Amino acid sequence: MVELSGRESRLIWRQALPAAFTTWGLLWQGIRAGVPDDVYHGGTTVTTVRADVEGGELGFADGSTERFDLLIGADGYQSRLRRLVNPGSRLNYAGYVLWRGTCDENLLTDPVLREVTRRGAVTACFDGGHAILYHIPSIPGFEHGATPGGRLLNWGVYGGLPAWFRLEGEAWIPPGRVTDDLARHLLRLVDERLSTGWRELVRKTGTAGMAIQPIFDVTTPTYVSGRVMLMGDAGTVARPHTGAGAVKALRDALALERIAGEHGTWASALAAYDAERCQEGNATVELGRRIGRAQVEDTPRWADMTQADFQRWVQEAVANRSRYLYPELGDD
Template sequence: MRRGSVAVVGGSIAGSAFAGAAARLGAERVVVLERSPGRLEDRGLGICTHDDRFAELVDAGHLAPDTRRHRLTVRSWVTREPDGPGDGPHGRGRLLWAQPFPFHSHHWAVLWQSLRESAPEVVEYRLGTTVTAVGNDGGGGAWTEEADGVRTPYDLVIGADGYRSVVRAAVCPQAVPEYAGYVCWRGSFDSALLAELPGGAGVWPEEECITVCYRGGQVVIYRIPGLTPGTTQVNWVFYAPTPDWLRLDGPTAVAAGALTGRQLDGMREFAERQLPPYWAGLIALTPPERTLLQPVYDLATPHRTAGRLLIGGDAATVVRPHNTSGAVKALQDAHAFEQAGRRLGAGSWAPVLAAYDRERTAAGRELVGMGRTLGGAQVTSAPDWSAMDEPAMAAWWREQLTGGGFGGHALGRTG
């Protein structure tokens, strides 16, 4: 019977969503094992959800309708003119295209907190718990091993432990993230600091997402809800060439607060050379402790289950951020798992895992393909932005969408 105990390795958005799904499917005990010892609320990154995908997740019961979010309606693509005359009075850059953009933005921690608060009572969170290995026990169950060497048996182990997943190493050890050849610098700060820029915050409308294009990369900038209701933060993602000092010995990142002053100065100087003045100044406002570096990877696993082990979220599929689908992908993985259990009724976990594997493995491959297409078109093989105008931009964008998946697939879609 689908009862017993379930371990979820990783307590972020994917882990919280899977924990709730497992509890609703009848698990008597769900233990979320999160290696971070501190407050996950401290994670300040921004994420976006397409309006339609958000509505679907609310209707399906995975998100609360009053989840705090910031409305976005337009994505303005801009570029810096070689000699600056088209950058405008406040240095915003030359407008290439005002693209309709029906999305909402979220503060990672606010969205995570909403999921955490809605968790069923049987879900237990254990912070500061490092899982070093997992496996099947040969008798229809699974186990986790922690840093002290102690193994704990479970009826099912779910890996939601990110792109360096321990659980993925057991499910499909041949699958490793592949470096895309460029990085993204990321940062966030309180919107009140925009007053320090020439023209202040009024230069940049509240509902506008900005994409600044330059040869070899781009910067995506938008507001997100602050941790305190009624406040907003600025969130930016700066796609750029690999810094000379970065050593890639495996999937890695440089956490907020760990970058040196010299490394940060190099990034800011690069921004000044490539971006219109307003947006370069915005990046420079970001405190060092709120700036981090993430090399861009992607990965599509050949399968997502092995015995009583299952992977979801970034543990199963690493998609380049250009898709604007990361949070949706994680929640839809958990939804597919739960819906498989509801369709199959009472019984063992095995058929649920098989149905989940069939649906989400195919969808994950398509999302990875879309991310690679977008990364090529917008970064590694981008057009000459100085020659682009609105008709050319619209045509260029349509060419990128042939595979589908921007903003995430419609909920429940298979294949």
């Protein structure tokens, strides 16, 4: 953890990072490789969903329908099946966004940042937000891909949007859609709050490598309704501070496999899954909200913070929950 203010920086915390950084593309490829082609229907659009106590029926864009014993909603943070299971659940906008960028690692020339990211990830703290930087594997065909044998850099800056911009619905702004005016707002933020190395990296990335992720979250009273169940971000959506997006989905899937082997009926299996995973999902959302307040909405005076201050700050933010990346600071 590094505190930066303009051109000044100092290290205020260092710790082991029990995490592996990857890309959604590589993660998807690995999962897809385990699904036989004859049961995978890519590009199939679901238009209707009907469910009852005996199963569910999906309607498709070509007019066909098919009935299933179980419907699993793993359709992401804008899940349609979440609205079926919990009609009252709505995404809550946190009031800030994550400005994201991906670029060739060779664009980073600052020697301090290069050394720190070579060994792990770095977080730069500033009033009203923070930035994070780490390596990810290269992706074949990515237009800003790494040089042969190299890696990519992923950077993110948490902060607000310009006053004149209004979000449209719940969608993120993908690479290639970030306008020059939006990029200039980010560059002003970076110029005011971060060091020269960060400023150069953001500028070199350019708008083609930038994206904007509005920060949403949602809790839910249940993951199950009849023979419909939710998984991953379709169930609950936690802020990315928790590092729980893919991990939460994988843990949901592993829990379903285990629980299904322990129960003899759909009713008892789904009740057990709901009791375990809905509670965990909601707790992770609450954790993300606490961290969001501590790291973006109500940041401390970084310039005055000692290592002991930082340790107390982390303990208060994560409330001694070992599900986050500071387990050595917790009680459990």
